[in-house]
Amino acid sequence: xxxxxxxxxxxxxxxxxxxxxxxxxxxxxxxxxxxxxxxxxxxxxxxxxxxxxxxxxxxxxxxxxxxxxxxxxxxxxxxxxxxxxxxxxxxxxxxxxxxxxxxxxxxxxxxxxxxxxxxxxxxxxxxxxxxxxxxxxxxxxxxxxxxxxxxxxxxxxxxxxxxxxxxxxxxxxxxxxxxxxxxxxxxxxxxxxxxxxxxxxxxxxxxxxxxxxxxxxxxxxxxxxxxxxxxxxxxxxxxxxxxxxxxxxxxxxxxxxxxxxxxxxxxxxxxxxxxxxxxxxxxxxxxxxxxxxxxxxxxxxxxxxxxxxxxxxxxxxxxxxxxxxxxxxxxxxxxxxxxxxxxxxxxxxxxxxxxxxxxxxxxxxxxxxxxxxxxx
Amino acid sequence: xxxxxxxxxxxxxxxxxxxxxxxxxxxxxxxxxxxxxxxxxxxxxxxxxxxxxxxxxxxxxxxxxxxxxxxxxxxxxxxxxxxxxxxxxxxxxxxxxxxxxxxxxxxxxxxxxxxxxxxxxxxxxxxxxxxxxxxxxxxxxxxxxxxxxxxxxxxxxxxxxxxxxxxxxxxxxxxxxxxxxxxxxxxxxxxxxxxxxxxxxxxxxxxxxxxxxxxxxxxxxxxxxxxxxxxxxxxxxxxxxxxxxxxxxxxxxxxxxxxxxxxxxxxxxxxxxxxxxxxxxxxxxxxxxxxxxxxxxxxxxxxxxxxxxxxxxxxxxxxxxxxxxxxxxxxxxxxxxxxxxxxxxxxxxxxxxxxxxxxxxxxxxxxxxxxxxxxx
Numbered sequence: 001x002x003x004x005x006x007x008x009x010x011x012x013x014x015x016x017x018x019x020x021x022x023x024x025x026x027x028x029x030x031x032x033x034x035x036x037x038x039x040x041x042x043x044x045x046x047x048x049x050x051x052x053x054x055x056x057x058x059x060x061x062x063x064x065x066x067x068x069x070x071x072x073x074x075x076x077x078x079x080x081x082x083x084x085x086x087x088x089x090x091x092x093x094x095x096x097x098x099x100x101x102x103x104x105x106x107x108x109x110x111x112x113x114x115x116x117x118x119x120x121x122x123x124x125x126x127x128x129x130x131x132x133x134x135x136x137x138x139x140x141x142x143x144x145x146x147x148x149x150x151x152x153x154x155x156x157x158x159x160x161x162x163x164x165x166x167x168x169x170x171x172x173x174x175x176x177x178x179x180x181x182x183x184x185x186x187x188x189x190x191x192x193x194x195x196x197x198x199x200x201x202x203x204x205x206x207x208x209x210x211x212x213x214x215x216x217x218x219x220x221x222x223x224x225x226x227x228x229x230x231x232x233x234x235x236x237x238x239x240x241x242x243x244x245x246x247x248x249x250x251x252x253x254x255x256x257x258x259x260x261x262x263x264x265x266x267x268x269x270x271x272x273x274x275x276x277x278x279x280x281x282x283x284x285x286x287x288x289x290x291x292x293x294x295x296x297x298x299x300x301x302x303x304x305x306x307x308x309x310x311x312x313x314x315x316x317x318x319x320x321x322x323x324x325x326x327x328x329x330x331x332x333x334x335x336x337x338x339x340x341x342x343x344x345x346x347x348x349x350x351x352x353x354x355x356x357x358x359x360x361x362x363x364x365x366x367x368x369x370x371x372x373x374x375x376x
Numbered sequence: 377x378x379x380x381x382x383x384x385x386x387x388x389x390x391x392x393x394x395x396x397x398x399x400x401x402x403x404x405x406x407x408x409x410x411x412x413x414x415x416x417x418x419x420x421x422x423x424x425x426x427x428x429x430x431x432x433x434x435x436x437x438x439x440x441x442x443x444x445x446x447x448x449x450x451x452x453x454x455x456x457x458x459x460x461x462x463x464x465x466x467x468x469x470x471x472x473x474x475x476x477x478x479x480x481x482x483x484x485x486x487x488x489x490x491x492x493x494x495x496x497x498x499x500x501x502x503x504x505x506x507x508x509x510x511x512x513x514x515x516x517x518x519x520x521x522x523x524x525x526x527x528x529x530x531x532x533x534x535x536x537x538x539x540x541x542x543x544x545x546x547x548x549x550x551x552x553x554x555x556x557x558x559x560x561x562x563x564x565x566x567x568x569x570x571x572x573x574x575x576x577x578x579x580x581x582x583x584x585x586x587x588x589x590x591x592x593x594x595x596x597x598x599x600x601x602x603x604x605x606x607x608x609x610x611x612x613x614x615x616x617x618x619x620x621x622x623x624x625x626x627x628x629x630x631x632x633x634x635x636x637x638x639x640x641x642x643x644x645x646x647x648x649x650x651x652x653x654x655x656x657x658x659x660x661x662x663x664x665x666x667x668x669x670x671x672x673x674x675x676x677x678x679x680x681x682x683x684x685x686x687x688x689x690x691x692x693x694x695x696x697x698x699x700x701x702x703x704x705x706x707x708x709x710x711x712x713x714x715x716x717x718x719x720x721x722x723x724x725x726x727x728x729x730x731x732x733x734x735x736x737x738x739x740x741x742x743x744x745x746x747x748x749x750x751x752x
Binding site for chain 2: 022023024118121122179180181182183185186187189190192193194196197198199215216218219222223226229231234235237238239240248250251252254255256258259262263266279283286287289292319
């Protein structure tokens with residue numbers, strides 16, 4: 001296994017496809033950026049797929065190539081942690097539509113030799129999952145010990161259990177939902193309008209020069225970022241504290257710490273993310289409604305998933321995908337007869353909690369994964 | 377009284393001032409757009425001041441000059457309603473910094489003959505109240521039977537009772553807060569950044585041609601508008617319903633009703649509001665913290681207001697200024713020894729509820745105002 005070029009960090013691969021998309025189109029070829037950690041065991045039974053969130057990437061436990069920061073889930077994935085390369089073969093794939101190496105609007109369209117831009121097809125969360133399955137086929141992984149993810153990662157997890165129930169033995173869906181609500185769509189629409197209102201967006205054809213719609217993307221990120229944090233958490237962290245000054249300036253500089261924090265979040269985001277990808281991935285999330293193809297009945301969506309073990313985790317201060325949404329998922333799983341454990345964790349950090357230091361989350365995931373191993 | 381040019385609809389007036397501002401500046405002259413309804417009684421004891429919200433105006437019960445729509449609070453103000461021109465002398469004044477006739481960044485600076493733009497001084501809610509007091513002096517109204525307002529209007533109401541406690545016999549503060557929270561500031565900062573990122577903003581000097589930063593202002597309005605509605609209300613009204621189509625378009629048009637609704641809210645707003653005014657008024661709201669000049673102790677702020685009767689109303693689905701904020705105000709009033717009645721009303725409509733058809737709100741305000749009249 002050690003010398004198989006398919007495995008390791010910073011893998012990049014083009015598969016011929018084609019990939020049948022929900023939009024009714026066929027997409028090919030399909031590029032993938034992904035990473036694997038650990039070694040696939042002899043019976044290929046220890047593979048765990050980690051699904052990332054909107055602006056995430058495949059560097060789940062390796063340094064980010066642009067920011068140099070540690071992987072985004074090193075609190076959960078690593079030596080001695082619940083997802084452990086010493087025990088598990090871990091795969092994380094950059095989602096379709098993203099800009100970190102998998103096919104997305106910034107990728108080159110082989111038909112034209114130019115970036116796709118807005119000619120990239122509109123994709124769905126299910127399309128992302130189908131693309132991942134294509135890659136797993138190539139890697140020779142027919143069955144997953146677990147699929148795990150938070151936020152949009154959790155949407156992929158749930159979609160995996162519906163599209164490929166026979167391939168998923170355990171599913172961990174964290175801080176997520178079974179459908180995007182009107183409020184969820186509304187926040188994304190603000191972000192998209194901010195990007196598309198930026199004259200530098202130019203209908204998505206901004207790749208020719210080095211002048212992308214950074215201002216619009218920064219505003220989009222700022223609006224979204226508020227939804228990732230709880231009101232109480234913001235008050236505790238920032239309150240009305242002033243930034244590097246003794247008194248209000250009576251001007252439009254960032255007087256308050258929360259202002260400079262948000263501005264920084266917006267600006268730094270534009271260094272590492274593509275505006276068109278932001279449009280496409282938020283669109284995929286807004287289109288996401290697991291029950292829709294099943295007459296609006298979520299339990300029907302999970303009808304074939306009753307051999308998958310589920311673990312659903314929510315956070316009490318998450319107002320983006322509040323606990324009620326997780327409870328909705330759990331009720332549907334109950335109705336479908338799928339085994340599910342559910343817990344609402346307490347955290348001051350809102351939606352972002354799943355990425356942060358929440359020891360209780362680690363204990364739950366560790367227990368859930370080990371229980372699956374004992375059963376296997 | 378009937379022939380006094382100071383009274384009636386669509387009044388416009390310039391007072392010499394000067395007005396001492398919190399920024400430490402002196403502002404003069406001061407323009408006012410305002411309306412009055414009803415007749416001031418012989419002992420000048422029936423005056424009620426209505427304070428409007430961020431994007432409101434003085435057309436509280438008359439048709440808006442640009443949109444032609446009825447006044448913004450005709451559910452509360454009118455014949456047979458709790459605030460009744462047959463009984464009350466009603467005054468509503470466009471706030472300082474706005475763009476509907478009172479001095480604001482779009483007004484002409486007499487020193488230059490050009491619009492102030494960003495040379496307009498940064499103002500506070502207290503400055504708005506001081507300006508209103510200046511106008512009331514001119515109108516010969518030394519004492520107010522009541523001051524009433526929701527949202528930013530409620531901030532002015534509370535500030536009235538702190539700055540001019542002897543002039544306010546009753547105060548009705550609805551869907552409001554004693555200070556802007558980090559989350560409140562964050563949403564406003566997104567809006568300001570959206571405006572200032574629009575190249576058409578041009579440092580606020582866009583009045584020369586007919587090409588204002590409408591796209592940025594529309595995005596700002598969209599982001600803010602989400603905070604005015606409840607998640608449940610959005611789900612009930614829009615859910616995931618599609619807009620004039622049978623199926624998803626797999627494109628970036630407004631597929632969902634919530635999207636076209638929000639876009640409409642954003643675009644129509646730019647017809648009636650000035651982007652610079654939006655910057656200045658949101659800044660005033662973010663600077664708002666009643667306790668700040670009183671060592672952070674809100675009860676001290678209300679120390680001189682104990683002869684004013686208070687009525688505080690919140691809405692259970694208002695997540696912009698949630699009930700906890702009203703409770704904070706009520707506790708401080710209790711500690712200050714001021715008489716206060718407090719009610720949390722149930723409504724699906726979130727923050728906007730105070731503007732909508734909430735019969736219970738009318739009954740409470742009617743009862744509170746009549747009780748004050750009996751006591752007088």
